[in-house]
Amino acid sequence: MGGRAIIAGAGALPGLLAAAGPALIVRFEGAQGGTEGADLVARFEHLGALFHGLKARGVSELCLAGAMRRVHFAREGVDAVTQALLPRLAHAMGQGDDALLRLVVGIFEDQGFVIRGAQDLRPDLVARAGVLAGQCGDGADSARARAVLAALGPLDVGQAAVAAGGQIIGIETLQGTDAVLRFVADSAPGSGGVLVKRAKPGQDLRVDMPAIGPDTVALCAKAGLSGIELQAGHVLMLDPVAVVAACRTHAINLWAVP
Amino acid sequence: MGGRAIIAGAGALPGLLAAAGPALIVRFEGAQGGTEGADLVARFEHLGALFHGLKARGVSELCLAGAMRRVHFAREGVDAVTQALLPRLAHAMGQGDDALLRLVVGIFEDQGFVIRGAQDLRPDLVARAGVLAGQCGDGADSARARAVLAALGPLDVGQAAVAAGGQIIGIETLQGTDAVLRFVADSAPGSGGVLVKRAKPGQDLRVDMPAIGPDTVALCAKAGLSGIELQAGHVLMLDPVAVVAACRTHAINLWAVP
Numbered sequence: 149m150g151g152r153a154i155i156a157g158a159g160a161l162p163g164l165l166a167a168a169g170p171a172l173i174v175r176f177e178g179a180q181g182g183t184e185g186a187d188l189v190a191r192f193e194h195l196g197a198l199f200h201g202l203k204a205r206g207v208s209e210l211c212l213a214g215a216m217r218r219v220h221f222a223r224e225g226v227d228a229v230t231q232a233l234l235p236r237l238a239h240a241m242g243q244g245d246d247a248l249l250r251l252v253v254g255i256f257e258d259q260g261f262v263i264r265g266a267q268d269l270r271p272d273l274v275a276r277a278g279v280l281a282g283q284c285g286d287g288a289d290s291a292r293a294r295a296v297l298a299a300l301g302p303l304d305v306g307q308a309a310v311a312a313g314g315q316i317i318g319i320e321t322l323q324g325t326d327a328v329l330r331f332v333a334d335s336a337p338g339s340g341g342v343l344v345k346r347a348k349p350g351q352d353l354r355v356d357m358p359a360i361g362p363d364t365v366a367l368c369a370k371a372g373l374s375g376i377e378l379q380a381g382h383v384l385m386l387d388p389v390a391v392v393a394a395c396r397t398h399a400i401n402l403w404a405v406p
Numbered sequence: 407m408g409g410r411a412i413i414a415g416a417g418a419l420p421g422l423l424a425a426a427g428p429a430l431i432v433r434f435e436g437a438q439g440g441t442e443g444a445d446l447v448a449r450f451e452h453l454g455a456l457f458h459g460l461k462a463r464g465v466s467e468l469c470l471a472g473a474m475r476r477v478h479f480a481r482e483g484v485d486a487v488t489q490a491l492l493p494r495l496a497h498a499m500g501q502g503d504d505a506l507l508r509l510v511v512g513i514f515e516d517q518g519f520v521i522r523g524a525q526d527l528r529p530d531l532v533a534r535a536g537v538l539a540g541q542c543g544d545g546a547d548s549a550r551a552r553a554v555l556a557a558l559g560p561l562d563v564g565q566a567a568v569a570a571g572g573q574i575i576g577i578e579t580l581q582g583t584d585a586v587l588r589f590v591a592d593s594a595p596g597s598g599g600v601l602v603k604r605a606k607p608g609q610d611l612r613v614d615m616p617a618i619g620p621d622t623v624a625l626c627a628k629a630g631l632s633g634i635e636l637q638a639g640h641v642l643m644l645d646p647v648a649v650v651a652a653c654r655t656h657a658i659n660l661w662a663v664p
Binding site: 158292295296299300302303305306315316317319321322323330331334335336350 | 551552558576579580588594
């Protein structure tokens with residue numbers, strides 16, 4: 149059995165995955181999350197060196213974890229492997245973050261690495277169906293938000309929506325869940341609504357699983373929401389104990405449905 | 407032929423409609439837009455008096471114009487006509503603004519008044535297909551925003567969406583177009599994207615036609631957008647000269663498509 153490496157971005161997930169067993173921590177220079185504590189510092193310009201370094205250390209399985217937005221890319225000084233990938237990278241960059249992520253996954257797979265999802269390494273982080281904090285608040289608002297996400301799913305838009313009083317008051321766009329919660333806090337405070345967070349149909353759950361953390365709960369409280377509904381089996385809690393504690397602190401109901 | 411009355415809310419529309427010909431201006435006490443300049447001041451508690459007053463003045467056609475959000479309603483001192491309508495009003499209030507508006511329209515129609523749309527009185531305010539300012543910016547972004555609105559339409563959600571670089575960065579919710587433009591300005595500044603504004607399939611264009619004004623254009627500029635696409639025949643410009651001038655000032659393309 150080969151070793152494992154975690155390609156680590158920003159946020160709490162890389163640390164939670166590292167706790168799942170021995171793993172090499174790889175961080176990219178100039179990416180979100182910095183390079184502190186990395187076992188291996190990689191550069192997008194030197195992907196050949198990264199592949200070589202991983203293989204030399206006996207790594208066969210990879211876990212991509214944590215937010216990693218596009219970083220500056222220096223076209224000068226790229227190695228031969230990166231050079232050969234440049235046309236595909238440039239094309240994917242023009243199509244947005246999802247396309248770029250799919251390409252990166254494909255590149256690692258082409259090199260023989262097996263991609264493992266966070267839910268594989270830490271199934272205990274995945275929301276299971278049922279009431280997780282407070283009581284089940286499922287009702288007209290969550291049904292309405294789910295309907296909006298179902299309608300948008302085929303367009304690869306919308307991982308979260310907020311409904312209150314039967315009306316939609318927030319739909320997640322590219323800027324993410326925190327941004328839509330700040331929007332609701334600003335434009336419809338004290339609504340008592342519900343945040344529904346689900347995976348998009350096309351989402352690669354191995355590398356891009358929806359996640360909430362205690363900060364998400366705090367933002368929901370700031371937006372005056374009364375509940376959070378997660379899609380069971382499709383959303384990570386980072387970490388579950390802290391998320392549930394935050395829900396109790398802020399008197400927010402938390403539950404998961406299929 | 408009977409006379410015309412304009413039930414006037416906030417904004418520029420009531421004034422623009424009044425210019426279309428003689429009309430009695432009705433304003434509600436406590437509603438947005440105030441009661442200044444009204445020929446008749448009405449109260450929601452005294453709908454019987456309003457119907458009587460309109461008929462006494464020979465009014466047969468009504469135009470509901472301008473934003474009018476829910477106002478405080480005093481259950482004490484309602485007249486018999488309002489009293490009889492209370493159960494329906496209370497029910498509609500629980501279902502949101504659209505339901506309330508449909509009910510109000512129905513109540514006026516039940517009284518024999520004919521509802522006339524703003525586009526009827528001022529067809530010159532309606533966006534016609536073609537380039538209205540700058541050049542036609544129709545492309546991948548506007549197509550993407552249109553697809554989102556088409557998906558949400560059956561749910562009676564979304565009258566506007568913003569796309570940039572092929573990605574959706576804003577979807578209008580209950581809070582309205584200005585709110586989503588402020589969201590884009592805050593969370594994705596300088597995107598160079600496009601605002602697409604269209605009617606929802608279920609929207610009653612006689613009383614609730616989508617509209618943009620020079621302030622909308624200024625907010626688009628603040629959000630760093632490069633263009634605005636309207637649904638031809640379904641969106642009002644308040645007023646067209648000012649809207650086009652604002653587009654030129656802010657170097658924003660404006661066009662309308664079917």
